[in-house]
Every structure is written in C-alpha cells, then in structure tokens.
Amino acid sequence: MKNKKKLGIFIGMVVTISGLVFWLWPGKLMVDALKPEADGSKPYAIILGAKVNGKTPSLSLRYRLESAVAYAHAHPHVTFILSGGQGPDEDISEAEAMWNYMVEHGIDEDRLVLESTSTSTYENLVNTKKLLPEGVHEVTIITSDYHIARARMIAKKLDLETDIVAAKTPASIKAQQQFRERLALIKTKIVGK
Numbered sequence: 001m002k003n004k005k006k007l008g009i010f011i012g013m014v015v016t017i018s019g020l021v022f023w024l025w026p027g028k029l030m031v032d033a034l035k036p037e038a039d040g041s042k043p044y045a046i047i048l049g050a051k052v053n054g055k056t057p058s059l060s061l062r063y064r065l066e067s068a069v070a071y072a073h074a075h076p077h078v079t080f081i082l083s084g085g086q087g088p089d090e091d092i093s094e095a096e097a098m099w100n101y102m103v104e105h106g107i108d109e110d111r112l113v114l115e116s117t118s119t120s121t122y123e124n125l126v127n128t129k130k131l132l133p134e135g136v137h138e139v140t141i142i143t144s145d146y147h148i149a150r151a152r153m154i155a156k157k158l159d160l161e162t163d164i165v166a167a168k169t170p171a172s173i174k175a176q177q178q179f180r181e182r183l184a185l186i187k188t189k190i191v192g193k
Contacts, residue, residue, distance in 0.1 A: 034148060038140040038163040040075035045140035045165070046128050048121060048151060049084015049094030057097050059170045060144055065098060067167040068142045069105045078140070080107070081131055083115040083124040121147070122193040125154050137161055144169050146181045150188050 038045070047068045051058035057065060068080060080102065084094025093116035102112055113131055118124045132139070138161045141151050145166040155162045187193075 032149070034145065034164065034166055036163045038071065038165050040071075040078060042138045042140045042163060043078060044081060044132060044136060044138075045071065045078050045142055046081045046083055046124070047098055048124050048141065048143040048147065049082070049098065049118070050144070051087070052090040052092060052094050052097045054091045055097060055100075057101055060167075061094065061097065062101070063167040063170065064142055064144060065101045065105075067165050068098075069102065069107060071140075071142065071165050072102070072107045072111065079111050079113060081113045081115055081128045083118055083128050085117050085119050085123075087119075120193070121151055122154055122188075125151065125158055125160070129158055129160060140165060143167065146178055150181065153188055154193070 045068070047064055050061035050064060052061065072078065072080065082095040082098040082102070084098065086093035086096075090097075093114075095114045095116035099109075099112055099114060103109060115124070115127045115131055118127045128139075137159060139155070141148065141155065141162050142165040143151050146169050148164050148166055152162050152164065
C-alpha cells in the first residue's frame with residue numbers, strides 16, 4: 001500500500017512538472033520571439049493569412065492587416081507578400097481578401113504580391129520564399145502576436161532572417177489561441193513544420 005502511494009505521488013509530480021514545462025517553455029518562446037521589431041530595413045514583408053468570412057477578413061486577419069497598413073505607410077519602399085489560400089468555407093482566398101483590404105486602405109497594387117495556395121504557416125513561408133528575388137533572405141513577418149514564435153521558427157529552418165510586426169490578438173480568442181499555439185510550437189519543434 002505504501003509503495004502504491006509513493007508511486008501515485010511520483011506520477012503526480014511527473015504530470016505536474018510536465019504540465020509546467022508544456023506551459024512555460026512555449027510561453028517563453030512566444031515572448032522571446034517578439035524581438036526584434038521591424039524597422040523598415042527589410043525590403044519584403046510577409047503578411048500571414050487567417051480566416052476569411054465569405055469575402056471579409058476575420059477579426060484576427062483584420063488586426064494583422066491594420067498593423068500591415070500602418071507599417072506600409074511608415075515604410076513606403078517595402079513590398080508585401082500576402083500569403084494565404086482559400087478554405088472550403090471562404091468565398092475568396094485569404095491573400096485576395098488581404099489584397100482588397102490593403103488597396104482599400106491606400107496601398108499601391110505595385111507593392112503587393114499574392115501567394116494564394118498555402119494552407120498552413122509552413123506552406124505560407126515555403127511558398128513565399130519562392131516568390132522572393134534570388135539572394136533575398138531577410139523578411140519581415142506580420143502576424144498575430146501569439147503566432148510570431150512558430151512563424152519565426154519555421155522561417156529560420158528555411159534560412160530566412162526575420163524581424164516582426166506583431167498584431168494584437170482578439171480578446172475573444174486569446175486564451176484559446178495561446179493554448180493551441182503552445183501545442184503547435186511543440187509539434188513544429190519536433191517535426192519542423
């Protein structure tokens with residue numbers, strides 16, 4: 001009986017420590033990834049897609065686009081690659097929705113490049129890298145603050161040097177996304193995608 005109790009305590013400790021590691025380690029990665037902030041020194045910026053409701057950007061995507069528009073106005077020499085495919089419940093691709101928003105907010109079409117086939121963060125970055133001019137290995141990533149760490153981790157594996165523009169996360173989904181992203185970071189660290 002005494003050994004079973006000790007085993008139960010040991011298993012409880014292992015589970016608790018594993019839970020803390022699961023929560024704290026990805027959380028540290030998420031905070032550390034928020035630097036360096038973009039300063040306009042990289043000629044290309046990638047806006048990572050998010051859900052489109054019909055033809056309208058979701059709140060998450062709209063926050064990314066608001067950050068991108070502000071960055072575009074502050075740095076008129078930067079070209080933007082709008083990266084995101086079309087889901088089965090979307091009327092247009094995420095890239096097309098981003099294009100429409102950027103143009104409606106005064107960004108010249110000449111500064112926008114569409115990448116409308118990707119279905120994941122990994123594909124966003126792989127497909128975008130193919131669109132960069134030869135010899136360009138530095139980009140700015142524009143995405144939600146919770147998503148930055150994983151995007152930068154993947155970019156690094158693709159030999160891209162990055163800085164970031166972090167968009168805020170809608171309060172209504174923040175807790176859910178923080179949890180989901182921790183799982184995604186662990187998966188990315190293990191399998192590379």
